[in-house]
Amino acid sequence: MIRANAAEVDASIAVSGIGLLTPLGDTLGAFAEALYEGRHSVTNSQELAGVGESRIVDFDASRYATIRGMRVYNRTTRLGICAVKLALADALLETENLDANELGLVTASTFGHMDTLIEYDRSLVTVGPQQTNPVLMPLGIPSAPGAAIALAFGAKAFSITVATGGASSTDALGLGARMLQSGRANICIVVGASGYCQELSLSAQRAGMLTSADNFRVLDRRHAGTVFGEAAAAFVLERVSDARSRGATPKGVICAQASTFAPDPAGIESALCRACSEALRGARIAPSKLSLISSGASGLIESDRSEARAILATLRDAAERTPVCAVKANLGDTIEVAGLLQSLVAIHSLRSEMAPPISRLEEPDIPGLHYLMQKSDLDNGYALITSTSYTGACSALVLSANHGC
Amino acid sequence: MQRHVVITGCGLVTAAGNDLDGFWATIMRGASFIRPLQQFACPEMDTLMGAAVELPSSDDLPTTVDSIAYRSRCTQLAIAAAGRAVSDAALASGAIGLERAGIVFGTTLGQERQVADLSEHWVREGPDSVDSGFLRRCDNHGLAAVIAARHGLGGPVLLSATACSSGNASVAMAYDLVSSGSAEAMIAGGADTFSRLIYCGFRRMGALAKDVCRPFDRRRDGVSFGEGAAFLVLEEQEAARQRGARIYAELAGYGISNDAYHMTAPDPNGDGVARAMRQALETTSTTMVDYVSAHGTGTPYNDVGEARAMKAVFGDRVRNIPISSIKSTIGHTNGAAGAIESIVCALALVHQAVPPTANFSEPDPDCDLDCVPGEGRPMRVDTCLNLAAGFGGSNVCLVIKRPQ
Numbered sequence A: 001m002i003r004a005n006a007a008e009v010d011a012s013i014a015v016s017g018i019g020l021l022t023p024l025g026d027t028l029g030a031f032a033e034a035l036y037e038g039r040h041s042v043t044n045s046q047e048l049a050g051v052g053e054s055r056i057v058d059f060d061a062s063r064y065a066t067i068r069g070m071r072v073y074n075r076t077t078r079l080g081i082c083a084v085k086l087a088l089a090d091a092l093l094e095t096e097n098l099d100a101n102e103l104g105l106v107t108a109s110t111f112g113h114m115d116t117l118i119e120y121d122r123s124l125v126t127v128g129p130q131q132t133n134p135v136l137m138p139l140g141i142p143s144a145p146g147a148a149i150a151l152a153f154g155a156k157a158f159s160i161t162v163a164t165g166g167a168s169s170t171d172a173l174g175l176g177a178r179m180l181q182s183g184r185a186n187i188c189i190v191v192g193a194s195g196y197c198q199e200l201s202l203s204a205q206r207a208g209m210l211t212s213a214d215n216f217r218v219l220d221r222r223h224a225g226t227v228f229g230e231a232a233a234a235f236v237l238e239r240v241s242d243a244r245s246r247g248a249t250p251k252g253v254i255c256a257q258a259s260t261f262a263p264d265p266a267g268i269e270s271a272l273c274r275a276c277s278e279a280l281r282g283a284r285i286a287p288s289k290l291s292l293i294s295s296g297a298s299g300l301i302e303s304d305r306s307e308a309r310a311i312l313a314t315l316r317d318a319a320e321r322t323p324v325c326a327v328k329a330n331l332g333d334t335i336e337v338a339g340l341l342q343s344l345v346a347i348h349s350l351r352s353e354m355a356p357p358i359s360r361l362e363e364p365d366i367p368g369l370h371y372l373m374q375k376s377d378l379d380n381g382y383a384l385i386t387s388t389s390y391t392g393a394c395s396a397l398v399l400s401a402n403h404g405c
Numbered sequence B: 001m002q003r004h005v006v007i008t009g010c011g012l013v014t015a016a017g018n019d020l021d022g023f024w025a026t027i028m029r030g031a032s033f034i035r036p037l038q039q040f041a042c043p044e045m046d047t048l049m050g051a052a053v054e055l056p057s058s059d060d061l062p063t064t065v066d067s068i069a070y071r072s073r074c075t076q077l078a079i080a081a082a083g084r085a086v087s088d089a090a091l092a093s094g095a096i097g098l099e100r101a102g103i104v105f106g107t108t109l110g111q112e113r114q115v116a117d118l119s120e121h122w123v124r125e126g127p128d129s130v131d132s133g134f135l136r137r138c139d140n141h142g143l144a145a146v147i148a149a150r151h152g153l154g155g156p157v158l159l160s161a162t163a164c165s166s167g168n169a170s171v172a173m174a175y176d177l178v179s180s181g182s183a184e185a186m187i188a189g190g191a192d193t194f195s196r197l198i199y200c201g202f203r204r205m206g207a208l209a210k211d212v213c214r215p216f217d218r219r220r221d222g223v224s225f226g227e228g229a230a231f232l233v234l235e236e237q238e239a240a241r242q243r244g245a246r247i248y249a250e251l252a253g254y255g256i257s258n259d260a261y262h263m264t265a266p267d268p269n270g271d272g273v274a275r276a277m278r279q280a281l282e283t284t285s286t287t288m289v290d291y292v293s294a295h296g297t298g299t300p301y302n303d304v305g306e307a308r309a310m311k312a313v314f315g316d317r318v319r320n321i322p323i324s325s326i327k328s329t330i331g332h333t334n335g336a337a338g339a340i341e342s343i344v345c346a347l348a349l350v351h352q353a354v355p356p357t358a359n360f361s362e363p364d365p366d367c368d369l370d371c372v373p374g375e376g377r378p379m380r381v382d383t384c385l386n387l388a389a390g391f392g393g394s395n396v397c398l399v400i401k402r403p404q
Helices: A028-036 A075-090 A114-126 A134-140 A144-153 A165-181 A198-206 A240-245 A265-283 A301-318 A335-352 B020-028 B073-088 B112-129 B141-151 B166-179 B196-205 B237-242 B271-283 B300-320 B334-351
Strands: A013-021 A052-054 A103-108 A158-162 A187-194 A231-239 A252-261 A290-294 A323-325 A382-388 A393-400 B005-013 B049-051 B101-106 B157-161 B185-192 B228-236 B249-258 B291-293 B383-389 B394-401
Touching: A013 A028, A013 A075, A013 A165, A013 A240, A013 A335, A028 A335, A075 A144, A075 A187, A075 A231, A103 A144, A103 A165, A103 A335, A114 A134, A114 A198, A114 B112, A114 B196, A134 A144, A134 B196, A144 A158, A144 A187, A158 A165, A158 B249, A158 B394, A165 A187, A165 A231, A165 A252, A165 A335, A165 A382, A165 A393, A187 A335, A198 B112, A231 A240, A231 A335, A252 A265, A252 A335, A252 B157, A265 A301, A265 A382, A265 A393, A290 A301, A290 A335, A301 A382, A335 A382, A335 A393, B005 B020, B005 B073, B005 B166, B005 B237, B005 B334, B020 B334, B073 B141, B073 B185, B073 B228, B101 B141, B101 B166, B101 B334, B112 B196, B141 B157, B141 B185, B157 B166, B166 B185, B166 B228, B166 B249, B166 B334, B166 B383, B166 B394, B185 B334, B228 B237, B228 B334, B249 B271, B249 B334, B271 B300, B271 B383, B271 B394, B291 B334, B300 B383, B334 B383, B334 B394
Parallel strands: A103 A158, A103 A187, A290 A323, A290 A382, B101 B157, B101 B185, B291 B383
Antiparallel strands: A013 A231, A013 A252, A158 B157, A187 A231, A252 A393, A382 A393, B005 B228, B005 B249, B185 B228, B249 B394, B383 B394
């Protein structure tokens, strides 16, 4: 039950479990090894000419979870359910033993319902309402992936879907932490998933956002666009004191998160800088104390430049010595999953004191930052996660791996 | 230290009116605006019933908004309602740092009509029908972004989706941001318009009212939909007082829960709704409730579950608490509903009266509540609960009180 006085609640929020499914692995160890080697999973699309993509091949949800009704859920929802299953196992939590009323869920999903909505609506036109599959209707609304995941794991404290495009999962981590800090649950799962949707890729291709596998570069002078990637990731969050009291070792700590908005693309740089500054202020950390920047740069030219300049403006004197990594160079833009993936890369890097390079980065476009071009030692201190969406949402998160917030 | 949060601006567009005074007077009469729809249809379905918004021409949007082709009914309704709320709160007066003000936008379906448009073209043109703007048009965050851009907001600009409780969830999320000091002010609310996914889906489920919805009535047979949008401006109490803002009400806090019961059906015992209500009362130290704005969709299952939840929470006192649903007046406006009903609660505190449940005349023994039949009721109102329950089981209960 919720505490009457939120001020009494432990403010430190631990990441006590991590689950992931990516084309580069479904364990943190395998994934990290791929990143350290600079590998990427981007190949040319078989369906869209001149477009790269990163897909999870041979995904079989039954390998990870047996959930009633799973077969009717779309790929995004199945990916999300499997990531949550892995995260709970990583946190040494079994749903059967959890108090459902103390389990909350925040789902990062902007487009997770879209392929189901398109399929359902198209069938209304092609075969008529009486012949449509009625099961698809409730799965075609934006909150459906989150509702299905909450149902699968019996999350009864709350289930909220956050949709801020590429900033979704960074915002979701902030929301999940706040919900725990205010005592609305004892455990909060934050999940993001992104499955392939043909119509979204087609539209992005025609908007000139996508580039080929060969030309895909992030933060590089030759960046020419992004590619979409499939992935899922989930974090189990709990108050540090709760994690310790059940004998769990926090893998990381969420120190602070801040969201801002840019009314036009030209304003992303200053809005992201404000988000970073607010997050650092909330964490009571000077920019010089950061050990790592886990950037959301995706290969989109203007977006990469805004991101780099915002990081420069945030770090100031520390810019040239603070390592910058960018996991989208390995996996493409996984949109709603990106902030979670950037965060888990940061946590693993801090804990192992080794950060991965930015895959295929050869000539940085914006000078002045310490872009990682090979794997690099780093201090186990603090990491800053940066995220933006093309609709203007900016989000920044400060993480620690040594419980020092 | 927790900061008190107050409501300093309200704006809405509904079938029952687009200004606060007119809206309040209309809903107090117990009128219903659920009528045959002229501007909206679904394949192979007879004339649809619903409550449509008539916007004055001054609200008509240009073909692009802020240089972006955001022309959509949902966007138009949202812009109109948010503009009224911002104006009502004098948010642009310079007294508030808009760089630390934001918006939480709630929607059930958002830009669903963009997909409907795509389907119509797809059957003729196939993949060629997908244009470069589709990705951006179907991104629901664009709904929040277009309002933030128009009003120069630089703080958190979020979109929450918890189905039909999205409006309440957005108000709750905004409450947390203001009460924690993360934002100076927040616009919170939601918008939705008619959707063929909803009409066709509810028809298949047998959950669409044959003529009009009758919440808590023995003859109720389903939901009637409406379109609408509503936004509230939330600020910290002392800051609002210092700038001389009109304070409608205090948003004292909220309770939240999830049924985790079924993708469409509510928990028949109302356990999740009761948990949200209890949490709302406990966290705000509320012991006396004068009025409950019910979710009250008019479906047989929802209303019984909600009535059971209220009996479980209030016990015998429940019969002394007026409980009404305005969904029989303006239809179920999905993501806008919670925000519109929050404004109803604020106006109930201002006018010291509660609105009726239109179309209610035959009490159901399973819903033996004081449903305020007929017309609105003048009475002392100090504390209101605003209850919303969403598809998939997400429940949010807001506590709205007379300002201290």
